[in-house]
Structure formats: structure tokens, C-alpha cells
Amino acid sequence: MAEKILSSIAQEILKKLASQALQELATVLGVKDELKKLEISITTVKDVLLDAEEKQKHSRSVAGWLERLQHVAYDADDLLDQVATKALLREAKKHTITRPFRDFRFSSEIVPKVKEIREKLDLIAKDRQQLELVVGNEDRRKDTFHEPLRMAEKLRTFILRPKCRPVLGSFVEVLISSFTYLRVLDLSYSNLKELPDSVGNLTLLRYIDLTANSPMEKLPNSVCMLLNLQTLSLHLCRQLRELPADFGKFTRLRHFSISPRFNCLPKEHIQSLTSLRTLSITRSETLTSLSEGILCLTSLTKLVIILCSKLESLPKGMEKLKCLKTLIIGSCQALKFTNMDLKGLTSLHALTLSHLPNLEALPGGLVDAASSLAYLIIEDCKKMETLPEWLKKFKSLQKLVFRNCPNLQSLPEIVHTLRHLEITHCPHLSRRYKMETGEDWDQIKHVHEIFIDGKRRPEL
Template identity: 35%
Template sequence: MAELFLFSIAESLIAKLSSWTYEETSQVLRLYHHLREVSQTLSLVKAVLLDAEEKQQENYEMREWLRQIKHVFSDAENMLDEFECETLRKEVVQAHGSTTIKVAHFFSSSNPLVFHYRMAQQIQKIKKRLDKVAADRHKFGLETIDVDRRSVHRRDMTYSYVIDSDVIGRNQDKENIIQLLVQQNPKNNDKSLSIIPIVGMGGLGKTTLAKIVFNDRRINELFPLKMWVCVSIDFEIKQEIIKIINSNNASAHQQNLDKLDVEQLQSQLRNKLVSQKFLLVLDDVWNEDLVKWVELRNLMQVGAAGSKILVTTRNHATASMMGTVPSYILEGLSEEDSLSLFVKWAFKEGVEKRYPYLIDIGREIVKKCKGVPLAVRTLGGLLYLKDKKEEWEFVRDNKNWSSIKVGNAMFPPLKLSFDQMPSNLRKCFALFNLYPCGYAFESFDVTSLWGALGLLPSPNRNQILKHDANQYISELFSRSFLQDVVDYGIGFAFKIHDLVHDNARYLGKDSIIVRYPFVFTPEHRYVQHLSFPENVGIENFPIQKFVGARTILFPTPGVGANSEAFLLKFVSRCNYLRFLDLSDSMYKVLPPYIGKLKHLRYLSLENNKSLKRLPDSLCNLLKLEVLILSRCTELVALPKGLRKMISLQHLEITTKQRVLPEDEIANLSSLQTLRIEFCNNVESLFGGIKLLTLKVLCITSCQSLKSLPLDIEYFPKLETLLVDNCDVLELSNEHNQNSNLRLKIVNFISLPQLLTLPHWIQGSTDTLQYLLISSCNNLVGLPQWLSAMTCLKTLRVISCPNMLSLHEDIHHLPTLERLEIDGNLESWQHLTIDEPEQVEERIEELE
């Protein structure tokens, strides 16, 4: 329902028209007066949009009016994007163009005379349409609300693990499930496979309960092999087998298994399970097809006696079909447990004692939640940091409280929380619809999509690409829209609850997940976002009917575009693409006219293992902000002319080149993040070049790399450094000794030459916040000067088997919040820092 997001689009359009760039360009092209008139009309329409968005459900004519506005706004966005492209083109021609190029530019369709004529026509058409919808606003009696007062407030993220103290009211349920897993199967003396279903409505906490059971120490001792699989709604046997095989094997790559047939896959599955006593969790199962289930179950009958499968499902019929014991029916929380959970999410710890009158209102709110933890957390998060009685009473008395059930409309607690989001955050949330249920999100992928579609307020090229993006993610977390959050320093991983996904699907009416067979309807012609979870038959997809598409995405890992006809059709027809993800595709070359996709902000060709060449025209994508070429292991060379990509902020490279075009890279005036990966012929990097805007540097799997000179003179803004799997790299060389880098995040992973931390990290004494050292087999200890770090919040030393000591002064770290250390420590007893429960447990294990 894109009509819910029009206010934020209007704000963005007006902000652009008021910017210095547009004013200057429009005056040069003698279009200033026309654009000012467009801006004034936009302001008139914007003033009534918030009221219209609230009232559209009861008025069909108003919904149609808003739909017209959406189409006008879309064309206006494309028209203004033309101005930005023209401005960037002029910059590049002036900075890098020869006389010949400048003359050719004058005679092209981009010269001022031709551009003025073409844009004047477009502006007049849009103004005429805007005038009409602006005049129609009077017939609806709409209230003027010119400012969206719904705001984003940030709540701290949590770590990935689910610990018992975070789960309220489920201790007895946990013990009951563990007892079912421990006891023998009454049938056939425990030799047959036992399946235990947990059944309950969405949001009750079935998955959370399964997690705390899965991670219990008793279960670890009882089942040598544990596997967790989030089941697809369509329950395809092949895909479920692949998931089970991959479930606890980080080295297996799904894209390789996809090429195997079912016979080969079932052989691998049986080999994995044979004679093993295993626990398999099948989370969120919907399948009611007995034949499919029996086929999969029979493949797993090779495990050792006592093997168990734990199933979570909303569907009683599914549970009855699969279970070998009676279903465990999960009930709602008690009112007291619900209130405790609500308080945990609505207040900072201990603050609730100041507001007894709010607790009384909260008690009435949780009664309406009927014991559903997701509802309780959602409304607690909605009221977080709000201390006005009226705000709490608004939630308690809201008209959305008609039913706790999920139907064709939104889940009421989520609807309440959604209604309080600012318009731009609403649209960000709705785009989760492009990904399949159970998808494992990376914050970079999500925020790149938001940024490419213009949903993040970062109009200044000197600002970082993800400006406010992490704040948006934190806001969605605080509203219980995200779960399983993992903070890995340079970003977040997370999932979303299946009910949350249902609601994103309800809202994302201008996006479509394409599954075959596909039937085109008239409503589809306005769809802007296309997601292909499968690639079967895409060569026949009617892309010509989606010429206004802004997003093309292949979200399933290992599944990319496999049709050259599909590529040629969308490149030639979809002129307004902003986000193009061709990861895991099979192309050897790209068509040269891909350089005409001038609106494109994001292009991923990751893991195109057949890609050998890129056209130089790719460098004509002057609006491109993200270019991902990682894992393109056959790519002979980068395209010529990279320096022209003056908007590029994030670049990932894999190439066979021995020497990277560092001078070209150094001229990328907006570059914020650089990732160099699997460049196995490169021996040295950054020989004297300056990367003045770079903030994030990642060097991964460059097996010939020997030197990596880092100095503040050449990297004055560098904040994040990740170095991973570089076997011969020596980080403590003399060139680095006097570096005064001001790093905030450092990750060193799989570096056999690392014996201790390089001395140049000392320059970050008052800036370093996150330090991870993992799988560095020759690391023997941490230096004493590490205890002088005044801002360090997270210290993780993992899988470093030869680390023998941890200096006793480590307890002087004043800001440490998270500590995780394993290894053969001899001096761990000096560790006296007050840490989270799981760290204390880890230390007990070491003792």
C-alpha cells in the first residue's frame, strides 16, 4: 500500500527542489521558474497527505486520488533525477574530459539546448497533472498537517544469543520440552525417530522456546549433532534437504548443492546422519502434504536411537500429521508475566518505579494482548522513552483493538506501532516484503536498498551512505520488528518474525515477489520492485510490462539470473532502475549499454564466477553509489575510467590483476568503503596513494599480499579495518610503526603471521570501540598497552589456541561491556570485570 508513504516522497521532492544544486542547475538551464511552480504545488498537496493517508481506508475515491498522486510523484522523482545526472555529467566532463569529449558532449542529447527543451516539456506535463490533483484535494475536506511529528527514537541493540533471563514466563514450558526430548520414544524401544510438535498462534514465542531448549547444556550433552532449519512455506524436498545438510556446516555452499539432483543430495544427507544421535529443529512448518513429509522423514531414519525432531508450527493439522507424540500446545503468558515483559521493553531498567500511573495503564494494555509476547514487546517498544499519560492512553484506547488474530489486515499491535512510524521509516519496513520468509538479513544489504531508493536522508555526497540507516534499524528493533540480532562490529545480522513478514507483505503492494507460473494483471503495471526467489523460466518474464521498475532482486542465496535474454530485456527497457542485484548469476560479459542505466545507485555482480570482462561503459554510471564485484574470480581486469564514478561510496573488488588501478581508485572522490577480496595475484597495496575519504577498509583472502602500509597521512578518515585470511601478510612491519590512525573497529581473522597486536593500534587509544581477533593460530598474547584503551566496549578473542596469557591490567578497561575470550589461558584469573551472564559462564568453563 504505497499510498501510506506519499508524505515522505513529497518531503523529499520539495527538499530537492529547494537545494542549492537544483536552483543553480535550473537557473543555468532557464528552468528555475517552472520548477518553483512545481514546488509550490507540491507543498499544497503535501499539506493534506498525512490526513488522507489516515482516512483512505474508508473512502474508495480518496484511495484513487492518492494512487494518482503516487504516479505523478514517481514521474517527478525520475524527472528530478535527470537534473542530478546532468549536474554530475558536467562535473565529470569538466574534470576528466578532453576537448574532443567536451565537443561530443555539446552535440549529444545532454547539451544545454537539447536538455532544456526536453526537460521543459516534462516539467509542464508533471505540473499539469499536479495542478489537477491539487485542485481535487478540496472535495475531501482534509485537514492540513504540514509536519510529520512521528519520530524515530533509538534503542540499544542486543546480542544474538537468547539467554534465559531475557525470556519471561517460559521456564516451565522449557522444562516440559526438555523432558520430552530426554525421555525414550515409547514406540519400538526408542529406535524409531521421535517427532515433537510445538503448536501455537503466531507471536506466542514458539521459536524462542525452541531456541532456549536448543541451547540448553543438557541438550548439548544429549545430542552430539544439533541442526536448526527454518522451513520454507512451499516445503520443497530438495531445498529442505540442502538446508539440513548445511545447517551446521559453515563450509558448505548452497550454490554448489543446488546443482546436485535429489538422489545425490539424499546420499549426502544420509551420510551426515547415519549412526548419529541428532536433534533437528524444523522451525515454522506449514506443510500439510503427507507424501512430502514421509519422503523427507524416511531419509532421516538412519540416525542413532534416541534421535529427535522438534517442530514449531501454527497449524494443528501439520502438527498432527508430523508428530509421533501428542502436540505440545503453547499457551499465552500470564498477566503478571506479560506485564513484566512489557515493563522490560517500555522502560530503562529501574525507571519504571517513577511512573506507577503508567504501570496501571500498561496493565490494561497487556490484558488486550491476550498473553501474546510479540504483541507485548511491540507495544512496550512503541512506548519506550514516552512518559506522557496521553501517549499511553492513546495505545490503550486505540480503535485498532478489534482482534488479536491475523487475517487479511495487519496484526493490531504491529498496526499500532506501524501507525506511529514516520512516513519514510514505514516504506523502509514495507520493503522487507521483497525477501522470503525466514530470510537472514545483513544490515548492509538492507540499508543499501533503502539508500538506493532514496529513503535515507543523505543528500550530501560528503555524508556516509548509511546516514541514519542504523538508527532506522534500531527503531525497527525497538518495535520488535527484528529478532536474532547479531552485532559483528561493522554491521548487524538479523531476521524478522513471520508475523512481521506477513505485515510487510500486506503493506508492500507496489512490490512483487515473482513465482512461476506468473499471471500478469493490470495492477502490476505500476509495480516498482521485482523480487525473484527462483530463476526458473525468467527468460519468459514479461519485463516490458514493468518498464517503471526501480528494483530487481534475486534474494535466495545461490540463485541468480541464468538467462541472457532476461538481462538484455531489462537493461534495454528498465530505464529507471535504482537497485540491481545480479549476485550468483552466470554471465560471462555484460552488454555495453548497461552504462545507460543512469539512475542506477546499486549494482551487485557478486559471485558471478563466469564473469570475465566488464564494459568500460559501466563507468558512465555517475549516480552509482555501490558497486560489488567480489567473488568474481574470473574477472580479468576492472573497467577503465573508474575515476569518473564520482558518486561511488562502496566498492568491492575481486580480480585477477596483479596490480590494481590504485590511481583510479584514489580519484573516487566519494569513496567511503573499500573491500578487496580474493585478489590472489596482488602482493602489495596502497604504495603511496591517498584515500582521503575512506572510512572502512576490508582486505579478505588475498593469499599473496605481503604488505599493507597504513598511515594517517594516507587514510585520515579510516575508522574500520578488517583483515581476514591473508596467510603471508605481516601487519607489524616497520612502515606502520608510527601510524596514528584513529580506528574505531578492528577485526583480525585467520592471520597466521599475527603473534600479537601491531603497535600502530596504540594510536587509537581513545577511539577504539570494538576489537575482534579470531582464528589467529599463532597469537600468544595481548600487549599490556591494550589496557589503556579508554573507549573499548567489545573485546573478543576467539579460536586462538596458542594464546596463553591475558594481562592482569585488562580489568582497567573502563568502558568494556562485552568480553568473549577462549583459548588455553594461564592467567585468566586476573579477569575481574563485571560482564554479562554468558561471559561469566564462559570463564567458569575455562576454570
């Protein structure tokens, strides 16, 4: 009840402070600045009244805080009534103040009183921080900030902790308006339906993580105003049906991950991302092909394609990706390789092929990576029976891993540069290369680290 009375008084005070007649008189009397400060103080405490009402039931300190506030609020209301009455008299007489001494005396009386009330309110406002009063009531606390955080106007990094999630759009609105200097914004797993248009005001933003905001179907086009953005994660935004019209403006974007709900990555959007270093395309149940726009990403160093169950093929012309060093392809049940796939990847350093039920052999185009490939991992490729003899040309190969390839019969000649060999759940290989006793053990025993079905060969 006290909160409702206080809220009503505070609202009335703010209404009086906003009246034009009072503003004009305040200017003449020279008290406009003091009244403005009073307005700020009133607004500050008014915002936490709902929370204070809830907490006073269990806290004597909060109840006492409300009582102190009520006394000061009444004093402020009485004082403003005096000023408002003076303003009405001035307006009724329709003349400027012609009796300086009397008005000076009134001014000299009012200014100290306003200052005294404001100082009391400031102390009360300061105490609310110790009482941990927040803006709004219990239902709105997840959309507000503690006061110390509100004061961090030049905050550069904001990472929402898991226990604070999910959040509402109104929370993001407050966040954006409060922290315009942000460089890093992590709103992952927040169950957001949309970003507000005002996100375009965070012009200094470098990193934004929107991972696992499942209800989100699209981004506002204003997000494309973030011209300094370098990292954008839309991973697990499974309802995302389109990219903003001006997505191609992200010419400085370096890292991009997406779980698209469309059939093909829009060429006109992707081909403009010329600064992109890493691209992750994951968990898409609709993507059937990769856009040829990917071939324009000449700065790309890492490409990840995982859990795209309907992806049928890789784009032709991947040799244009001269900087590509890491390629990971996994759990793409419909993907079929041609012999020319992976051709021209002369900088490829690491390749992982995992859970590809249609993969019977390594694509012949991979031979172009003979001088650069250092790590090769093949997992869950149940149709693969043999490895090409040209694999022995890979003089930079250091790590070779085979897991769950039950039909793989044998390995080609192992290069002497190999430092690590792992064979797991590949029964034919496990038998042939069994430590010390396998028929082809001599072909691999020079390798420094050998793991066969979880057992490690003692170090040399």
C-alpha cells in the same frame, strides 16, 4: 501446427503494413493511426505464439485462444489485402486521388473494420495475460518478463530471485531496454559472462550487485557512464582480470567490493574514488599488494581484506585514512605486519584480526587508536603469545574477544570501560581467568559480560 500458420499470417500482415505504398495510401485515407495500432496489436500476440503452441497441448483455454486468434488474423489479412489492392491501383494509375467521394466511402468502410479487428485483437492480447503466455518458447522464458512487469516502465528496483538464475546476456539486454529508470539492479549469482554495452544507458542507477558471476572477466567501459552509481559489488567475480579504463570516473561511488584476479589494485583507478566509504577486497589468489591509491581514499570509513592468500604487506602511510573506523583483516596467510603498521588511525573504532598465521604481536602503530578503539577481536593467530602493555591505555575499549589463540599467555591490565570479554579455545587464558577460581580472575571480574569457552558468567 496452428502456431506456425498463425506466425506466418502475422508475419505477412506486418510485411503488408510496412509497405511504402500502403503507408502512403493510409495517410491519404486518414487511417494511418488505426493501422499503426493494428500493427502493435499483431506484434503483441505474435510474440507469444511459440509459448501458446507449447501450452495448448495441456490447456483447452490456450487452444481456444489460438482458434479465436486465427479467425481474427484471417480477417485482418483479408482486410489488408483490400487496402493493398487499392494501393496498387493507385500506384499503377500514377495520380493522386481525384474522386474524393469514392475514396471517402472506401475510407469510411475501412476505418470501422480496422478498429473492429484491432479491438478483437486487444481482447485476445489481454487474455494472454490470464493464460500466462510469455514471449518465446520454453527455452527462452528465463530471458523474458511477464506482461505486468513489462508494463512497469518506471521500475526502480530489480532483484533477481535465486530460482530465476542463471540468466543469459539477452535477458539483461531486455532488462536494460525495458527499465531505464532503474536505481537498484541485483544480478548476483547469475553466472553472467559479460554485461552488454547498453548498461551505460541506466544513467540513474545507484546500486548494482554482480556478486558471484564467476565467468565474468571484464566489465564494458560503458559501465563507467553510470555517474550516479554509489554501490558496486564485484565480490566473487573470480575471473575478473581488469577494471574498465574509465573506472576513475566513479567519483560518487561509496561502496565497492571486489575479488580481483590481478596482483595489485590499479592506482590510477582507485585513487579517484574519493567518495568511497567502504572497500572490501576478498577472495583473491593473486593479489600481492594493495595499491597506494588506497591512501587517497580520505572518506573511507570501512576497509575489509579477507582471503587474500598472497597479500604480503599493508601500504605505508595508512595514517592518511583519517576517517577509517572499521578495519577487518582475515585469512591472509602471507601477510606480515611491521611495527609501524596501523599507525595514525586515530578514528579507528573496531579492529578484527583473524587467521593471520604470521602475526606474533599487535603492530605498535595501533597505539595511536588508544582514544578511539572500542572493539578488538583477535582470532586464529597461533603465533601470538603476548599482548602489549600499552593496551591498558585504550580507555574507550568496550569489547575484547580472543578465539583460537593457543599460545596467548596473559592479558594486560583490563580497562574499567570494558563491557564484554570473550575467551574461546585459548587454553592458557582459560586457565588463568577461570571464573571464580582462576589465579587472575580478580583482574577481569569487574567486566559486565564474560564468556569463557562458551560459559557465561552470571550477570552482576
